[in-house]
Amino acid sequence: MFFGKKFSGHHGTSLSGLEILVLSLIKNNSEITGYDITREINNKFKPIWNASAGTIYPLLDRLIGKVFVKAEEIIDENNRKKKIYTIAQRGLVELEDALEGHFEPSLKTLGTFIRTIMEGIKIDDDMEQVFSCFPFCDRxxxxxxxxxxxxxxxxxxxxxxxxxxxxxxxxxxxxxxxxxxxxxxxxxxxxxxxxxxxxxxxxxxxxxxxxxxxxx
Incomplete structure (x- = not known):
């Protein structure tokens, strides 16, 4: 499956599809929280795959350990502690390197997965519109x-x-x-x-x- 598929990164490192997705979200959303990341993923992929805190937070810890992501604790307007994430320079390099030349084939892999699901379930109009966003997904x-x-x-x-x-x-x-x-x-x-x-x-x-x- 796309989320578990490994893509070669810089100096022989590798990123999973989910790590690429999370790094992309952090790159495109400054000071995003783990909750926001989980919500964004579920908004996009919930009919297919459901992200949980038990999956996302350990993954974020691994990305921090690899120095791909930086974390900072802040106090929000409600006087509550929360952790925000930003992408590090090394993470940016790894993300770009992993995507280069690999992302289109990975999308086709995801398309095959989606087609398999669509053949087995009844798709309503909303779901049909979601899947129609994938140009490679020909039912x-x-x-x-x-x-x-x-x-x-x-x-x-x-x-x-x-x-x-x-x-x-x-x-x-x-x-x-x-x-x-x-x-x-x-x-x-x-x-x-x-x-x-x-x-x-x-x-x-x-x-x-x-x-x-x-x-x-």
Missing amino acids: GIDREINKNDLSRENIEYIKKTIKSLKHREKKLKYRLNKMKNQIKSYEDILKIIIETRENNAKPIPIVDDDKEFEDF
Whole structure:
């Protein structure tokens, strides 16, 4: 699975998919807490995988031990202690090195995992939209269609693929139509705003130069 997959880092070190994700969150969110990291991961991946404090905090301790991350205890506005995390220079180097040339294949690995899940469960509209964010995640298109295969299994597979594609096409058309309506609505609002500004604009008086300087 993506989260446990190892990626080569600097000087032969390696990072797991989860470590890469956590380092990326820390890099992109200054002074983030362990609670925030757990929440962010769950917001993005909860339908697939659920992060817990028992997973995230030991991982953060390991990253601190490797000098990839720095931790600082502060007192918040409610007078409570909390620990915030920032990425160290070494962690930044390791993250960039691990991602270089490896991240796209890892996304494909995650895509395969997601496809497996999608084949086994009923996906509602919200989940369909989540999975559609992954360009590599093609439901029902996980193998080449063999036109020379006359078996019933191949026939059923092609029927299933066509049905899946039609369903996705319908959803895509719906989203595109919704976007078109939003664009039209915003264009109408913009037009009204511009026209109102023009109608309310005060004319600038033009001075007759000859008359102004007659008595000079």
